[in-house]
Ligand SMILES: NC(=O)C1=CN([C@@H]2O[C@H](COP(=O)(O)OP(=O)(O)OC[C@H]3O[C@@H](n4cnc5c(N)ncnc54)[C@H](OP(=O)(O)O)[C@@H]3O)[C@@H](O)[C@H]2O)C=CC1
C-alpha cells in the first residue's frame with residue numbers, strides 16, 4: 001500500500017512540505033548557480049566504478065572532462081567499464097583513464113591504491129575521491145548469519161570508505177601538497193551512503209548501520225578538515241534510494257519479503273538517474289546529497305548537528321518532518337504487524353536448521369527455510385562452467401524493480417530449488433566450502449578453512465565466501481564456476497604483475513578449447529585428485545594431502561603460543577593459511593604481549609610469510625622477537641613481522657615509506673626467475689620476456705592494472721594458484737621432485753617435438769621418393 005496514499009489524512013501537512021520542497025528547489029535555483037565541484041581537467045578516483053551507479057557516475061564525469069581512476073575487484077568488468085568511460089570522454093585526446101583492481105574490504109588496501117593512483121597521475125594525487133563500492137545483505141536480524149553479514153557489510157561499506165578517506169587525507173595533508181591559496185578549488189571526499197542512513201526499515205539490519213557509520217565519519221571529518229585551512233577539503237554523503245543495479249539484484253536474493261513491500265514506497269531509480277542527480281547535488285555543494293523527493297525529506301528529518309545544505313530551508317523543512325513521521329511510522333509498523341498476521345511469525349515459521357555455520361549456501365540464501373518470506377532473484381548462479389572467454393560487452397544494468405520482484409514472489413519455492421546452489425549434492429557442507437574464496441588460494445588453505453569453519457564461521461571467511469558469491473553470481477561469462485575456489489588476482493600477479501596490455505593477445509583456438517576442458521576438470525579437482533593435477537601423477541611425493549597441512553594457527557600453537565585472540569582480518573586470514581615454520585623466539589624466556597591485535601598479526605605473519613632474501617636492518621642487528629626476518633607481500637606496510645611487532649613496522653627498512661617501489665613489488669621477496677626465463681628483475685617488473693605475457697607488464701604487488709586477455713583467463717590463474725599452493729606446502733624433498741618433474745616434462749616436450757619433426761621430415765622425404773618413383 002502506498003504510504004503517500006495512506007497519508008491522505010495528513011494532506012495539509014504533506015502539501016505544506018511539498019510547498020517547502022518547491023521553495024527549496026527554487027531557492028537552489030536562485031542561490032545555487034556556482035558549480036561547487038568542477039571536474040574538467042581534474043583527476044577523480046572512484047571505487048565501485050565497474051557496475052551500477054559508480055559506473056554511471058564515471059561515465060558522466062568523463063563526459064564532463066575529468067581524468068578517472070576506477071577501482072574495484074573484477075578485471076573484466078573494469079576493462080568493460082574503462083572502455084565505456086573512454087567512449088564517453090569529452091576530449092579523448094587529453095583525458096586519461098585507468099583502473100586499479102583492489103578489494104576495499106582488505107585492511108590497508110587504500111594506501112597502495114592512492115600511491116598507485118598518484119604515481120599514474122605523474123605524482124599528483126587525485127583531486128576528488130568518491131567511494132561508491134558497497135554491498136547490501138538484507139536479512140532479518142535473527143536470521144542465520146545476519147551477524148556475519150553485518151560484519152561483511154561493515155567491512156566493505158564502512159571500512160572500505162573509511163580507509164580510503166584516511167589514505168587520501170594523509171596524502172593531501174602533506175605539507176608539500178598545500179593548496180596554492182585558501183580560495184583555491186577544494187578537494188572532495190564523497191561517501192556513498194543510502195537513504196537508509198537517514199531512515200530505517202525492517203530487513204536492513206546488517207546493512208543500515210554501515211551507512212549510518214559512514215555518515216558519522218563524514219560529519220566528524222567535515223569538522224576535522226577545518227584544522228587545515230591551507231588544504232581546503234569538502235566532504236559529501238550521497239544518499240540514494242533504491243538503484244536498479246546489479247547490486248540490487250544480488251541483495252534481493254536475501255531480502256525479506258516484508259522489506260520489498262515497505263521499500264516500494266520509494267520508487268527505484270536507474271544507476272544513470274542516480275549518478276546524474278548525485279553529481280548535480282555535488283555541483284550545488286550539498287553535504288547530504290539526496291537524489292529523490294523522499295530522500296530530501298528524510299535528510300531534513302535527521303539533521304542533528306550535521307552540516308546543512310541550506311540552513312534556512314533545511315531547518316524549516318526539518319520542523320515538519322516529525323509530523324510526517326508520526327503518520328509514516330504508524331502506517332509502517334501497522335504494515336509490519338499486518339504482515340505477520342497474514343504470513344506468520346517469522347520466528348515460528350523458521351525451521352530449525354541442522355547445519356548453518358560455515359555454509360556458504362546459507363550466506364547466499366540465509367532464509368532459505370523461510371520460503372514464504374524470501375524473495376529470490378530469477379537469476380541463478382551458474383552451476384557449471386559453460387563459457388570461456390571475454391564477457392559480453394556493453395551489457396545494460398538489469399532493471400529489477402520492486403514490482404517486478406514482487407511478481408516473482410509467488411515462485412519462491414521454485415527459485416530456491418532451481419537456483420543452482422543446492423543442486424548436484426552441493427547442499428552438503430563439504431562441497432559448499434569449495435565456494436569459499438580463500439586468502440591463500442590453494443587447496444591446503446581450502447582444507448584448513450573448511451576445518452576452521454566447521455567449528456566456527458569466522459566473519460572473515462564469510463566475507464570471502466560472500467565476495468565469491470558476488471562474483472560467481474555474475475552472468476558475465478567470466479567462467480567462474482560455483483564449485484571452484486575463487487581465483488585471487490594477487491596470486492595471479494606473481495605470474496602477471498598486472499601489465500598494461502590493453503590489446504592483450506587472444507588465445508589461439510586449440511589452446512582456448514583445451515583450457516575450457518581443463519577448467520571443467522578443475523572444477524572437480526579438489527574432490528578427486530584429477531589426472532590434470534601434476535601432483536597426482538607423481539608416484540613418489542606426497543601430493544596435496546590436505547589432512548596433513550598445518551595452518552598458521554596450528555603452528556602458532558605448536559610454537560607454544562596457546563590460544564590467541566584472533567581479531568583483525570589480516571590475522572584471521574593468515575591463521576587459515578598453511579604455516580611455513582615454527583616461531584622461534586630469540587629470547588625464549590621472554591613473554592610476548594599478544595593481547596595487542598597487531599602483535600598477533602606479526603606472529604602469524606612470521607609463521608605464514610616468506611623469508612626475506614636479505615634480512616631487514618633491524619633483524620640483521622638481532623632486533624625483534626623472532627629469529628628470522630619474514631615478510632608477507634602486500635601486508636604490514638611492507639615491514640617484516642619482527643618490526644611489525646609492537647612498533648607497527650615504522651622502523652623497518654622494508655617499510656613502504658622507505659621503499660616507494662614497495663607498492664609495486666615487495667623488495668624483500670623478489671624471487672629468482674624460474675628456469676628458462678630471463679634472469680633479470682624485469683621478469684617480474686617488466687615481464688617482457690615472460691612467454692605468457694607478450695607485452696610489457698608493470699609490477700603491482702597487491703594491486704593490478706589493465707592486464708592482457710591471457711592472464712585474465714581463470715584457468716591460467718587457477719593453474720598458478722594451484723601451483724603456488726602446492727609449492728608452498730612442499731617440503732624440501734617434494735620441491736626437488738617438483739623440479740625434476742618440470743625438467744622431465746621439458747625434456748619430454750623436446751623429445752616428442754623433435755620426434756614429430758623428424759617423422760614429418762621422413763614422411764615428406766618418403767613422399768618425394770614416391771613422387772619420383774611414380775614419375
Ligand atoms: N542498489 C541500491 O539499491 C542502493 C545502493 N546504494 C549504495 O550505492 C553504491 C552503489 O550501489 P550499486 O550501484 O547497487 O552497486 P553495485 O552493487 O551494482 O556495484 C558495486 C560496485 O562496487 C564494486 N565492489 C563491490 N565490492 C567491492 C570490494 N570489496 N572491493 C572493491 N570494489 C567492490 C563492484 O565491483 P567488483 O565486484 O568487481 O569489485 C562494483 O563496481 C553502494 O555503496 C551501495 O551500497 C545505496 C542505496 C541504494
Ligand SMILES: CCCCCCCCCCCCCCCC(=O)[C@@H](N)CO
Nearest residue numbers: 136194196241242263265266297298324
Ligand atoms: C519523510 C519520509 C517519508 C518516508 C517514507 C518511507 C519510505 C521508505 C522507503 C525506504 C527505501 C529504502 C531504499 C533502500 C535503498 C538501499 O540502500 C538498499 N537497496 C541497499 O542497497
